[in-house]
Amino acid sequence: MxxxxxxxxxxxxxxxxxxxxxxxxxxxxxxxxxxxxxxxxxxxxxxxxxxxxxxxxxxxxxxxxxxxxxxxxxxxxxxxxxxxxxxxxxxxxxxxxxxxxxxxxxxxxxxxxxxxxxxxxxxxxxxxxxxxxxxxxxxxxxxxxxxxxxxxVSMPSDPGICGVAGQTSDWDDALRTYVDELRETYKLRYSGAMVADVEQLLTYGGLLAYPPAPSQPDGILRLQFESNPIAHIVEAAGGRSSDGHGSVLDCDPKELHQCVPTYFGTPALVDELETRL
Structure with missing residues (x-):
């Protein structure tokens, strides 16, 4: 072993x-x-x-x-x-x-x-x-x-689920517009447990977003304990992760309990999200 x-x-x-x-x-x-x-x-x-x-x-x-x-x-x-x-x-x-x-x-x-x-x-x-x-x-x-x-496990490419953490009023206008467009094709999913939402993502494909908010400008997910491990899994399965600019795995680790805005999904959807943001 x-x-x-x-x-x-x-x-x-x-x-x-x-x-x-x-x-x-x-x-x-x-x-x-x-x-x-x-x-x-x-x-x-x-x-x-x-x-x-x-x-x-x-x-x-x-x-x-x-x-x-x-x-x-x-x-x-x-x-x-x-x-x-x-x-x-x-x-x-x-x-x-x-x-x-x-x-x-x-x-x-x-x-x-x-x-x-x-x-x-x-x-x-x-x-x-x-x-x-x-x-x-x-x-x-x-x-x-x-x-x-x-x-x-591999990331499906077909339209699947879309989930966004937080209150709609806290979302960036560009994110809100993009999610409104996805709602026409994608099923909305958000459970309050990231692991459950990621399991849906890896089963059906789609996009998950854990964006910043006025009260949490760095997002809600901790880089070391949540964002990095899940990004590692999503990318190994053929998906993409992003902090809004590039892969979560390339984020500069500054302190142990650091939070970062985090997005997971099929590559095309995350690419488009980065363009919008």
């Missing part, structure tokens, strides 16, 4: 326990993460669970989480960055959530080009983990902490 395999297998092993305990840890707690989001108990519990498991691996040298202010050195190896529970606000209405993982061959913060593998787990009708490594993407079906099926 390679070092990367050991990290991915650790996440697969943890999925059964995580899924079984989500209801137990669904309530909000009186704390915030480093970027000011109100936490739910599951954010902290999953973060602690994965930290304890990763720190035992020789493959992991540094553990970094959306829920912790700083990186934690645990040995010599890869830097592992996680969003323990993407879409944690979806727990209360019992909607889809997930976990995002980036494995970097560099100290964090780092460029997305330093990713050697990335993955997201989806706790949906059943549990899957979508993994990008070596320029390929696979979707693993997980039951009882074991992989029971795998499928290759």
């Amino acid at each position: 390679t070092a990367v395999d050991s990290i991915l297998t650790t996440v697969v092993d943890a999925t059964t326990e995580i899924r079984a305990e989500l209801a137990t840890y669904r309530d909000k707690v009186d704390t915030e993460n480093p970027t000011g989001d109100t936490q739910v108990a599951a954010d902290q519990w999953i973060d602690d669970l994965l930290f304890e498991r990763f720190r035992e691996l020789d493959a992991v040298g540094s553990f970094v989480s959306e829920e912790r202010p700083d990186a934690i050195d645990v040995g010599d190896g890869y830097s592992v960055a996680i969003d323990p529970l993407d879409g944690s606000s979806n727990l209360e209405p019992n909607s889809t959530t997930g976990t995002i993982l980036g494995i970097y061959d560099a100290p964090l913060p780092a460029s997305g080009r330093e990713l050697v593998a990335s993955a997201y787990v989806l706790y949906g009708s059943y549990t899957t983990m979508t993994v990008a490594r070596d320029d390929t993407v696979e979707r693993l079906v997980i039951q009882g902490g074991e992989v029971v099926d795998t499928d290759p």
